[in-house]
Amino acid sequence: MKERSKSRKTIAAPVNEMRLILPAKSVNEKAARSAVAAFVSVLDPTLSELSDIKCAVSEAVTNCIVHGYRDTPGKGEIYITVRIFEDSLLKITVRDRGCGIANIEEARTPLFTTDPEGERSGMGFAVMESFTDRLTVLSKVGRGTTVKMEKRLGTTLDRV
Amino acid sequence: MSFDSCAVSFDTKDNVLTAAVSGEIDHHSAKAIREKIDAELFYLRPDKLIVDMSRVTFMDSSGLGLIMGRMKSAEEIGCGFALKNPGERIKRLLDLAGADRIFDITEEKASKGEKK
Numbered sequence: 001m002k003e004r005s006k007s008r009k010t011i012a013a014p015v016n017e018m019r020l021i022l023p024a025k026s027v028n029e030k031a032a033r034s035a036v037a038a039f040v041s042v043l044d045p046t047l048s049e050l051s052d053i054k055c056a057v058s059e060a061v062t063n064c065i066v067h068g069y070r071d072t073p074g075k076g077e078i079y080i081t082v083r084i085f086e087d088s089l090l091k092i093t094v095r096d097r098g099c100g101i102a103n104i105e106e107a108r109t110p111l112f113t114t115d116p117e118g119e120r121s122g123m124g125f126a127v128m129e130s131f132t133d134r135l136t137v138l139s140k141v142g143r144g145t146t147v148k149m150e151k152r153l154g155t156t157l158d159r160v
Numbered sequence: 161m162s163f164d165s166c167a168v169s170f171d172t173k174d175n176v177l178t179a180a181v182s183g184e185i186d187h188h189s190a191k192a193i194r195e196k197i198d199a200e201l202f203y204l205r206p207d208k209l210i211v212d213m214s215r216v217t218f219m220d221s222s223g224l225g226l227i228m229g230r231m232k233s234a235e236e237i238g239c240g241f242a243l244k245n246p247g248e249r250i251k252r253l254l255d256l257a258g259a260d261r262i263f264d265i266t267e268e269k270a271s272k273g274e275k276k
């Protein structure tokens with residue numbers, strides 16, 4: 001038993017964390033990306049890094065509103081968690097309790113959209129993937145979708 | 161109470177309609193911008209529509225949908241289309257979607273006395 005506990009990988013605790021719950025209203029796309037940008041600004045990110053983060057968060061939140069809660073427009077909540085780890089690693093989670101995605105692989109395909117009439121570009125996941133270091137999408141039909149994004153900033157924690 | 165974070169102003173010269181967008185383009189603001197540009201476009205029916213992005217401070221993929229949609233609106237009435245001064249951030253999104261190969265992108269420096 002001792003051997004097992006010794007070999008168990010230690011999960012580092014975040015040095016700072018923000019949790020945000022917003023109503024699934026389109027006006028909150030700006031509120032969400034602005035709040036996340038303000039929170040991570042303590043790391044003194046470059047303008048480019050900050051723009052990447054804002055854009056990725058905006059995409060994830062828009063997906064919750066346009067797709068996750070499409071059957072209940074104006075209702076539902078978006079849960080955003082931002083964790084800052086050692087070495088300026090950011091982990092951002094955006095979750096909804098909406099309709100879920102039946103085929104994640106298809107949804108992640110660039111230019112794929114279920115809403116062509118709404119002038120959606122189908123580039124949401126492609127942007128999140130391109131503007132972060134790692135993107136994970138977890139979803140269950142009828143239960144909701146969780147988008148996890150990771151990005152390591154070029155700054156150090158000495159500045160926090 | 162208005163939450164609009166984006167505005168559009170229009171200028172017409174030599175039957176070329178320029179729609180100058182300013183502020184942030186996301187899914188929330190895109191609908192109002194789309195309606196304003198289309199209303200002006202279908203009313204004036206110019207030879208060419210130019211969407212000026214010089215004063216856009218943020219754009220996500222909703223902006224890509226907006227731009228592609230305006231290009232389609234212009235095509236509907238046999239009108240040319242171009243995007244003006246998209247900036248590096250917007251260019252990155254356009255590159256990602258391959259949209260930069262579909263329509264003309266023009267760059268124009270701000271004239272003297274004009275704020276950047």
